Amino acid sequence: KNQVEQSPQSLIILEGKNCTLQCNYTVSPFSNLRWYKQDTGRGPVSLTIMTFSENTKSNGRYTATLDADTKQSSLHITASQLSDSASYICVVRAMTTDSWGKLQFGAGTQVVVTP
Amino acid sequence: KAGVTQTPRYLIKTRGQQVTLSCSPISGHRSVSWYQQTPGQGLQFLFEYFSETQRNKGNFPGRFSGRQFSNSRSEMNVSTLELGDSALYLCASSPEGSGRDTQYFGPGTRLTVL
Numbered sequence: 001k002n003q004v005e006q007s008p009q010s011l012i013i014l015e016g017k018n019c020t021l022q023c024n025y026t027v028s029p030f031s032n033l034r035w036y037k038q039d040t041g042r043g044p045v046s047l048t049i050m051t052f053s054e055n056t057k058s059n060g061r062y063t064a065t066l067d068a069d070t071k072q073s074s075l076h077i078t079a080s081q082l083s084d085s086a087s088y089i090c091v092v093r094a095m096t097t098d099s100w101g102k103l104q105f106g107a108g109t110q111v112v113v114t115p
Numbered sequence: 116k117a118g119v120t121q122t123p124r125y126l127i128k129t130r131g132q133q134v135t136l137s138c139s140p141i142s143g144h145r146s147v148s149w150y151q152q153t154p155g156q157g158l159q160f161l162f163e164y165f166s167e168t169q170r171n172k173g174n175f176p177g178r179f180s181g182r183q184f185s186n187s188r189s190e191m192n193v194s195t196l197e198l199g200d201s202a203l204y205l206c207a208s209s210p211e212g213s214g215r216d217t218q219y220f221g222p223g224t225r226l227t228v229l
Contacts, residue, residue, distance in 0.1 A: 043119070043205050043220025044158075089158065107157040 003027045004092050006106035013080055021109045023073040023090030031095040035064050035075045038087045080113045119208050119221035127227045133194040136224045138206030140187050146212025147189040152203040164189055165212050201228045
């Protein structure tokens with residue numbers, strides 16, 4: 001079973017509207033959680049990173065929240081733009097290793113912003 | 116600074132052939148990781164190299180191999196290609212590959228196996 005579950009799988013929203021993506025994880029012990037944005041045909045780009053003690057982090061119109069107690073994170077997109085159309089991937093890192101090999105990736109949420 | 120570059124961007128091969136993909140990390144980065152991305156499986160870790168040594172390996176068969184050169188450039192090789200190897204192969208680099216390092220991804224190589 002995947003240790004990082006994202007929902008919804010896909011989402012269509014109107015330009016200018018807000019939306020929230022969810023990420024639930026079981027990775028333990030927890031080190032940090034990142035949200036990546038991946039445009040079609042490109043590699044993922046990091047949006048935010050949060051550690052155990054951080055519960056909110058913003059990057060422009062993107063705001064990520066983290067509840068380490070319930071092991072849930074969300075990514076909120078405010079006033080969506082056409083350029084927000086992309087896949088958003090939640091990635092959780094375990095505390096016990098320095099290697100990238102122990103990163104756990106969610107399957108991603110595909111967001112489509114329509115005019 | 117130039118970003119992570121991958122070559123080639125697109126590749127079409129037939130079953131049974133072998134392929135070599137190349138990745139040039141951001142200057143100064145010593146950690147290079149490789150991932151396979153498919154629509155059904157998402158991103159899956161292949162292996163990581165740090166200072167020319169493989170530091171970790173994912174759960175892929177031995178047909179998948181890699182190496183890193185002294186200038187941190189890395190290559191990934193897949194032998195005896197299968198249809199299921201069709202995927203986007205992403206390379207990512209980071210300074211040390213640990214802690215709060217950010218991984219910077221390249222644009223990927225789209226491999227199609229016919």
